[in-house]
Amino acid sequence: MSRAIGVPHRTDSGAPPAPEPPVPSTAARSPEAGPDPGARRFGLGTASALVVGSVIGTGVFALPSALAVFGPISLVAFVLVTVGATALALAFRGLAARLPGAGGPYVYARDAFGEFAGFLIAWSYWITAWAGNAAIVVAWVGYVEVFWNTDHQVGWSIVIALSGLLVPALVNLAGLRSFAAFQVVTTVLKFVPLLFMATVGLLFINTANFGDFNAGGESWWGAISAAGAIALFSYLGIETASVAAARVRDPERNVGRATVLGTLACAAVYILGTVTVFGTVAHDDLVGSTAPFTDSANAIFGGQWAGATVAVAAVVSGFGALVGWTLIVAEMPRAAARDGLFPARFARQSRAGVPAFGIVVSTLLAAGLTVVSYTSFEQVFITVVLLSVLTSVIPYLLSAAAQLYWLLTEGRRARVGHLARDVAVSVLALAFGFWALAGSGYQAVYYGTFCVLLGVPVYVWVRVRRGAYGEVPR
Template identity: 30%
Template sequence: MGSKEKLGLWSIVLLGINGVVGSGVYLLPGKAYALMGPSSLWGYVLDTLLVLAIALCFAETGGMFDKTGGPYLYAKEAFGDFVGFEVGIMKWAISIIAWATMAVGFATALSVFWPSAATGTLKNVIAISIIVVLSIVNYFGVSITKYLNNIVTVAKLLPLILFVIIGVFFIKGSNFVATPEINTAANLGPALILIFYAFTGFESLAVAAGDMENPKKNVPIALMITMILASVIYILTQAVAIGTLGTSLAKSTAPVADSAKAFLGEFGVILVTLGTLISIGGINVAASFNTPRAGVALAEGGILPMVIAKKSKYGTPYIAIIITALLAIPLVLTGGFVKLAMISVISRFAQYIPTSLAVIVLRKRKDLPSTFRIPFGPTIPIVAVVVSLWLLTKATSEQIIWGLGGLVIGVPLYFILKYTVKGGSNNLTN
C-alpha cells in the first residue's frame, strides 16, 4: 500500500501550509512594526500581492507537469540543462540547510520550557534526533508522512486561529495611528524583504509532484489555496498584534506571545509557545518529505546519478533520504542559525526568477498545455521578475554573497558532473 499511496488535494494544501506557515508568523510582527509602524499591516498586504504573482507562475508551470521536480524541472525545460542544474542544486542545498536550521530552531523554541535545550550537546542531540526520526518515518512511506503532516498542520493552526478570533475583540483603534518617528517610505524595501520571509516555502510544493494524485490539476489549486490562507492568517495576526500592543510591539521579541498575554494572560503565553513548537515541528515534517525529493528530481533528470532516485519497497526514495539526513546533521553542529536562515531567504530568488520567466517560454510549447493559465498575457510573470529583482536590490551585499554564492559554485560542479556521471551524462551533453 505504501508504494501506491498518493497525496490528495487537501493533503497537498496542508503540506503547503505546513511548509509556509512557520516561525515567521510568531516572530516577524514586532520587527515589521519597528520598520513601518502600523503601516506594517500594509506591508503584509503588498507582499501578499507580490507573492501571489510569483505563486501564479508556479501554478501555471506546475499545471504543465506531473513529474517530480518543481522549479528545477521548469527551468530545465525552459532554458536547458545548465540553468536547470543551477536551480536544482540550489534547491536541494538550500532545502537541506533550511531543514538543519529548523531542527535547531525547534530546540531553541523548546528552551522556553527547557532552558538548557538551546545550547551545547543537548541542542545537538534534540536537533539530530528530529532529523533521524523524521527520516525514518519518511522511509516507511508517503502514507505515514501524509497523516503525520495533516495532524501537525491542523494542530499548529488552531492556536493562531484562537489568537485571531479572541484577539479581534481586544483591538484598540488608536493603536493604528501612524507613528511620525518611523520613516515608512525609507524602510519599505527592507520591511518587505523581512515580511517576505514568512511567505517562502510554497515553491517546494510541486517538488514532490510524483507522489501526488493528479498533480497537473491539484498543484495549481493547492498553491492558490495555500497562499491565500497563509496571507489571511498573517494579516489578521499582525492586525491583532498591533491592535493589542500598540507601540510596545516594536520592542517585543515574542510579539504574538506578548499580544496573547495582554488578553489571555499566562494561558495565552503557553498557547502561543506550544503553537510555535508545533509550527516549527510541522516545518520539520514538511522538510523531511520535500527535501530528499529535490535530489530525486535531479537524478530523474539525468543530472545526478540515478541511484539517488532509487526507491525502497515502500515506494520512498531511501537513498535521497539518507543523503539528505547525512548532510543536514553536520550543519546542525555548526550552530550558525542566523546566517543559515539568511542564505535560505535570498537563495529563493534563484528559483522565483527562472520559474517566472519559464512561464513565458513554455507557453510557446504546444506539447506542454497547462491546466491553469495566468490571465493578462506575460504581464504577471514580468511583474514577478521585476519585483524579485527589486527586492534583491534591497538586500545587503553580504546577504547576496551568502544567498546566491551557490550559483557560482554550481558552475564548475556542473561541468565536472557533465563528464563524469554515468547514466546522467547523456542528458547533460545534448
C-alpha cells in the same frame, strides 16, 4: 538524522554502483509516465496540507520579532510580499497544468531553458530547502524553550535543534503513509490556534503598542525592501505541491489548486496574526522576544496558560513543517538525478518508497548549518533566513521566466484577455523576485551566490560521469 540512518546502496561486491544512465527529461515524459509506478498518492486535501504545512512552519511564529525592528512599515512590506507570493502561486498553477511531473521549478526551468538552467534551479532549491530547515528549527527552538532551557544555554539549544531535525527525518524514512497522516494532523493543530489569534486577537489591539511607523530610521523604500526580504521567508514552500507532483493524484488539476488555496489561506493568517502581535505586545518588548505569539497570547488573556498553549501550537507547527520539508528537500535532487543532472544516488528510493539518501545528506547539512549559526552568528534566525531567501529567489525567478516564455511562444492559441492576464501575472512574479533579491542584503547575496556557484564544479563532475565529454575511466 545526525547519524547515518540510510546508508547508500552498494552492489554485492561492495563497490559503489556504476552511475545510472540518464532517463529522458521529466518534462519530456507524459503525465502518465512521470509518477513512479506503485507510489502512494495523496489528493487535493493532503496536497493543500503539504503546502500549508510547509509554508506555515515556525517562521510565522518568529517573524513578528524580526519585523518589529522596522516598525509597522513592515506590514506594508508583508502586503506587497503577499501580492508577489500570490502571483508566484498563479504562475506555478499554470506551469503545473502544463508540466505535471515531479520536480516543480527544476522541471519548468529545464524544459524552457535547458539542462544547465535546470541544474542551477535544482541546486539552488536544494540549498534553500536544507538551509530553510535550519531556520525553521532555530525558530522552533525558541518556542520549545518556553518550557525547557528557559535561560537559553547555547549547548542545550543546539541539542534541541538537532533533535528537531532528526525526528522528522525518521518520520519520512518510515514511508509516505506516515507522512501523509502526520502532515494533515499537524496542519490542522497549528492552523486553528493561528486563525484564532488572527481573528479574536484583533479585538485586543492597542495602537500604542505599534511604536514608530518607521522604527529603523532608514528610507521608507529601504525599510520596506529589507522587511520584505525577511517576510518572503514565511512564504517559502508555496511550490511544494509542484515539487512533489508525482505523489499527487490528478496533478494537472490538484497541484495548481493546492498551491493557490494554500497560499491564500496562509496569507490571511500571516497578515492578521502579525497585526495582532504588533498591537498587543509593546514594541520594545517585541524586538527582543524569542516567542512573540506566546507573549501576545499572555498579553491578551493574562497569566501564562494562553502563551503556553500557543507555544505548544508553535512547536507542533514547526515540527509539521520540518516533516514536510524533509521530504521536499530530497524530491528536487531526486528529480534532477533521474535526468542525469545530480549524482545518481539521489534518485534511489528505499523500500519505504522515499529518497532516503537525499533525506540523510540534506538533514546532515541542515544540522551543520544550525550548529555553525548558533556558534558564529549573533542574529541566528535572520542570518539563516536571508540565506535561504536568496537561494529561493533563483528558482522563483526562473520559474516565472519559464511561464512567461511559454506564454509568449505558445500562448497565441489562448484568448487575448486570458493571455494578457497571465502575462501580467508572470511579469509581476518576475519583478517580485528581483525586488526580493535586492532586499536580501549584501551579506546574504555574498554567501548565497558563493553557495550557488559551488554547484558549477558539481555539474561538471556529473556531466563527466554521464560521459558527456567522452569515456571516463572507472
